[in-house]
Amino acid sequence: MKIIACIKQVPDTTEVKVDPRTHTLIRDGVPSILNPYDHYAVEECVRIKGEIGEGSVTVITMGPPQARSALMRCLALGADDAVLISDKAFAGSDTWATAYTLSLAIRKLGSFDMVFCGQQAIDGDTAQVGPELAQQLGIPQATYVEKIEIDNKHKLTIHKQTEDGYHILEAKAPVMLALLPPTSFQPEHPPMSSILKAKKKPFKVWDAKTLGGDESKFGLEGSFTQVIKTYTPPPRGECEIIEEDAKEAAKKLGEILLKHEALIKR
């Protein structure tokens, strides 16, 4: 079984501070880490491969050269090989252009059975790349996936988190799964021996030319959306928490909103 995990290197948001004057994020000197959702996804890939007893786990990311360290972390977690998709042509990609670029890389790798993504990345929090990637690859998808069971005929039983429990889905490969770790999940450091072994695993770097595809769909040019500004809104007004059940809460919320006509207009 061939499993592909798409991952992202993100700034460690626990270290990000907000500039008090501009309200923008200060990213200088902030360490980069493997997106924790992706960390969980890679651990799940490796676990599934271990349970099946055969196959491979390939990790892919699109990013600058320094994203190599996030892929190295995945290799240390047990992935077999890695591909870094890196080119200035990809700069400014929104989620759709990112998904397009990843889909080219996945097709270039040949056949696959499962594509894993983290549910979202902790920097942008869009949760769009996984579903858009499934769309571009033309394969089914499931999001908010916490756990996957797999039988000896490679039939997948998917535990999808919902607000009040789980949906249990069944699927056949190929499929894209966006993984959401359980709240108890704590990313652990792979031991030193795994870190050292990772350095000897296959590692490819592909640029735009290697990927092929339609260049107009790469980067800023291929993006439907553009980030104009990132900022933290300054806190405003007072906060009231409505603790009643949903029906009562909706009623109370409606009453509050009606009292604040200006708020509705805005």
Place this chain on the structure above:
Amino acid sequence: MKEFCASEIVPKTEKLEDTRKMPKDIIKTLANFELLGMVIDPEYGGLGTDVVTAGIAVEELARADPSCSIPVLFLVGTSWGHVLNKYGTEEAKKEILPKAIKGEQIIGIATTESDIGSDLGSMKTKISKKGDKYVVNGEKMYISGVAEAVEYGGGHVTLAKMTPEKGTRGMSLFYLPLKDTPGITPTYVEDIGREAISCGGFDIKNVEIPKHYLIGEENKGFYIVHEGYELARGLISLVCAGAAAKALENGIAYIKERKAFGRPIGKYEGIQFKLAEHHVRIQALRDLGYKALWTYDQEIQGNASRFDVSMAIAMAKSVAPIWAFDAINDVMQWQGAFGYTKECEDQKAWRAVRSFTLAEGSSEIMKLIIARELLGKEFLAYR
């Protein structure tokens, strides 16, 4: 290493020195990350890395633990684990190394006595043969990790005289377990720094050890022990670099914020000149430290001589604690009265690096080694 230290080590260091000995969970944390015994051969559970890699690890540990207690535990275990790995008997290696690597036991070094440090030839502890065993008598003092070995298990690579009339050519090196060993009586002293690893000594009265605890050949201990010391000295150089670099980072953050006479004190040249000098020294220290360990690796691979190693290691260790101490001292000065309080993190590093002008070979001895290599052995003052 940076990520590991940030999440696993830094949160545990604030009150670490209150413990007066290394907490077991920290030893286990290091073991779980496979740091203990990383230079040991894989057949005994190690990773078989070069010593430069161990240098990277210890520099980061020093940045994470300002008291430098964890780096000391690591560098002592690494250096003397390496000696055991290279010169120990197969039986001893199988018995001791896997447990040390798993963090179940510690490995220390015991050469110093109450009246001798650098002058090893004057030591009083003796080892003699008795049937198929050895018997040891004497005492060791100012030894790191005594409480840990006595309580958790483990022992010390120990040097003693076997053929006293031969001086340093009549000394043997062996492994001396401390926990529950009849004839071992530990004593403790309170160091002023790196307080989370114990310091003390032990009386040795008619302690019998099996023959397979001998490390290397009989009467060759003086030479073998220097291989361990040289590795430890190289690692200490990077502990100093890491501790000073972290202090300087703290200092930079402080002088950007703290104002005097209406402007941040970082704007004053008196501060800037010191900052620049310390930055250059710390970078030079890292270069010297890694060059020293790289030379050590080259010697293992047969690409460098003992001369190259002694020189490179002594050069790094001769200045490392002095430059680091100066840098940390100035960072404390910048912080004014706060710098002299126990609330100031940098005072832990200040107390810790002060020990390294003495530990594992004093700064003066390092200079004698450099001069010896430059002038020739006939110029040795003590000959």
